Amino acid sequence: DPSRPKSLQNCKYDLSIFRAHGIRLQGIQFDPMLASYVLNPEASHNLADLASTYLNLPTTSYEKLLGKADSIADLPIPKVAEYCGTDAYCAYRLVPILTEKLQQTDPRLWNLFIQVELPLAHVLEGMEWVGIRIDTEFLKQFSQELEKELQTLEQKAYAQAGEVFNLNSPKQLGSLLFEKLKLDVRKTRKTATGYSTDASVLEKLEGDHPVIETILQYRTLAKLKSTYVDALPALVRRDTGRVHTSFNQTVTATGRLSSSNPNLQNIPIRSEFSRRIRQAFIPQEGWLLASADYSQIELRILAHLSQEPTLIEGFRSGEDVHTLTARLLFEKQEVTSEERRLAKTINYGVIYGMGAQRFARTAGVSLAEAKEFLRRFNERYAGVFAYLRATEAFVEKHGYVETLLGRRRYFPNLSQLSGHRKQAELRAAVNAPIQGSASDIIKVAMVRLQEKLQHFRSRLLLQVHDELVFEVEPSEWQDLRPLIQREMEEAVPLSIPLVVDIQIGHNWKEAN
Incomplete structure (x- = not known):
C-alpha cells in the first residue's frame, strides 16, 4: 500500500527480500542509511552507529547476536524479536532527527536525498534483481588463451633477467631487481621480507630495465585472469544463468556508486585483453546490449x-x-x-x-x-x-x-596537516566537486530513465563509471535510443552541452 509511509534502514535490501516473496514494496519515504550518507559520506551509516550517535542508544550488532550459531534460525525467537524490534524502533526514531539535520544543513541536501538517492535505491534493486547474462564458454576458452600468454611472458622475463625466478614471489622479485640487476633502491622501500615490488615501485622503475615492462604485463594479465575470467563463471546463479552484482550506494566519499561480487567498476579497458572481458557479457537470446557513455563528462x-x-x-x-x-x-x-x-x-x-x-x-x-x-x-x-x-x-x-547538486565532502583536519599530506588532501578536495557532480548527473539520469522504461520491455542492467548498459528488445530500439540520449544529456543543465555516445551490439564489447 503506497499510502502507508515506510522507513527502512537499507531499503534496497528489504525491497529485494519482499520481491523474492512476490510482494512489491511501496511507500518508502525514508532510509536512515541513505540520509546519513548524504549528510556525510565518510561517516558510519550502520544502524548501531546511527543509534549511538543520534539517539544515545546501545544496540546489538548482527554478528554479536549470532555469536557461535550457524544462522539466525538457530536462536530463540524472543532474542531475535528483541533484536528486530530494536532495529525497527531505531529506524523509526531516526527519521525526524535526520530529516531536520538534512534540511537545516542545506535544503539542497534534502532534495538530493528525496529526489535522487532514495528513488535510486529502487533503480539499483531492479538492476541487481535482473542481473546480466554471462557467456561461460567464451570465458573458459579465454582463460586457456591467457594461460598461454602468461607462460610466454614468463619465458620472456627469464630471458631478460638472465635467470629463472618466481614472478609471483615479491621476495624473489625484490632480490632480482635490487640485488642482482642493481636497480635504484631509492625507488623502493624495505619490507619484512626484503624490498617492496608493489605497483607504485614498478611504476617508478619503468624504463630502467626491459624486464620491468614484462613483469607489469604479467601482473596485469594474471590479475585479469584470476579476478574476472576465472571468477565470473563461479558467480553465475544456476536459477537465472546470470551474474547479479551488488551496487553499493553508501561506500565512496565522492558519491560514486561501487559494485561488488563481482566488482564491475574495476574491469580495466586499456588493453585488448582487458576489453575482451566485456565480450563475455551478453543479452538474453535474441536481444541486444546497448551502452550509453557520457563523453568527457569530468x-x-x-x-x-x-x-x-x-x-x-x-x-x-x-x-x-x-x-x-x-x-x-x-x-x-x-x-x-x-x-x-x-x-x-x-x-x-x-x-x-x-x-x-x-x-x-x-x-x-x-x-x-x-x-x-x-x-x-x-x-x-x-x-x-x-x-x-x-x-x-x-x-x-x-x-x-x-x-552541482549540493552534495558535500568534508575535509575536517586540513588545518592540522602540512607538506605532502596536506597537498594530497587539497588534490582530493579539488577533484571531489568534479567527480561528485559526474556521479550526481548519472544518478539523476538513472532515476529519470527508470521511470520511462516502465513502458518498455528493455531494461537498465549496469552502471559503470559514466556508462549505462541496457538489455534491449530489438523492436524497441528505434524509440529507446532517442529517449536514452535525451534523458542522459538533459539530466542536469550545464553551461555547455552534455554529450552521450550510444552503441549497440551482441555483447558489451561490441556495444563499446
Whole structure:
C-alpha cells in the first residue's frame, strides 16, 4: 500500500527480500542509511552507529547476536524479536532527527536525498534483481588463451633477467631487481621480507630495465585472469544463468556508486585483453546490449564550474577538447597524435591534481618539460587555474566542498596537516566537486530513465563509471535510443552541452 509511509534502514535490501516473496514494496519515504550518507559520506551509516550517535542508544550488532550459531534460525525467537524490534524502533526514531539535520544543513541536501538517492535505491534493486547474462564458454576458452600468454611472458622475463625466478614471489622479485640487476633502491622501500615490488615501485622503475615492462604485463594479465575470467563463471546463479552484482550506494566519499561480487567498476579497458572481458557479457537470446557513455563528462563539468571561456567555447562548438588544448600548448594549428596524447594527459591530470613529477612519469617527458607544460596550461586556461585555487581557499575556510547538486565532502583536519599530506588532501578536495557532480548527473539520469522504461520491455542492467548498459528488445530500439540520449544529456543543465555516445551490439564489447 503506497499510502502507508515506510522507513527502512537499507531499503534496497528489504525491497529485494519482499520481491523474492512476490510482494512489491511501496511507500518508502525514508532510509536512515541513505540520509546519513548524504549528510556525510565518510561517516558510519550502520544502524548501531546511527543509534549511538543520534539517539544515545546501545544496540546489538548482527554478528554479536549470532555469536557461535550457524544462522539466525538457530536462536530463540524472543532474542531475535528483541533484536528486530530494536532495529525497527531505531529506524523509526531516526527519521525526524535526520530529516531536520538534512534540511537545516542545506535544503539542497534534502532534495538530493528525496529526489535522487532514495528513488535510486529502487533503480539499483531492479538492476541487481535482473542481473546480466554471462557467456561461460567464451570465458573458459579465454582463460586457456591467457594461460598461454602468461607462460610466454614468463619465458620472456627469464630471458631478460638472465635467470629463472618466481614472478609471483615479491621476495624473489625484490632480490632480482635490487640485488642482482642493481636497480635504484631509492625507488623502493624495505619490507619484512626484503624490498617492496608493489605497483607504485614498478611504476617508478619503468624504463630502467626491459624486464620491468614484462613483469607489469604479467601482473596485469594474471590479475585479469584470476579476478574476472576465472571468477565470473563461479558467480553465475544456476536459477537465472546470470551474474547479479551488488551496487553499493553508501561506500565512496565522492558519491560514486561501487559494485561488488563481482566488482564491475574495476574491469580495466586499456588493453585488448582487458576489453575482451566485456565480450563475455551478453543479452538474453535474441536481444541486444546497448551502452550509453557520457563523453568527457569530468572535463565538461570542469568547464562549467570554472567558466573558462576557451573551454566553454570549445565544447559549445563541438571541437575535440584535447586537440584544442594541444593547439594552445604547442602554439600551432595542426597537432600530431603524440601532441594530442600529451594534451589529454594534462587535461585529465589537472582534474586529479597531477603535479609536475607525476605528469612527467605518466606522459614520458622530462621534469623540466612537464613544468613548462603545466605553466603553459595555467596561462592558457587562466579560468581553470583560478577555479582550482578558489576551491582550495573554500575548503580551507569551510572544511568541505560541494557538487552541482549540493552534495558535500568534508575535509575536517586540513588545518592540522602540512607538506605532502596536506597537498594530497587539497588534490582530493579539488577533484571531489568534479567527480561528485559526474556521479550526481548519472544518478539523476538513472532515476529519470527508470521511470520511462516502465513502458518498455528493455531494461537498465549496469552502471559503470559514466556508462549505462541496457538489455534491449530489438523492436524497441528505434524509440529507446532517442529517449536514452535525451534523458542522459538533459539530466542536469550545464553551461555547455552534455554529450552521450550510444552503441549497440551482441555483447558489451561490441556495444563499446
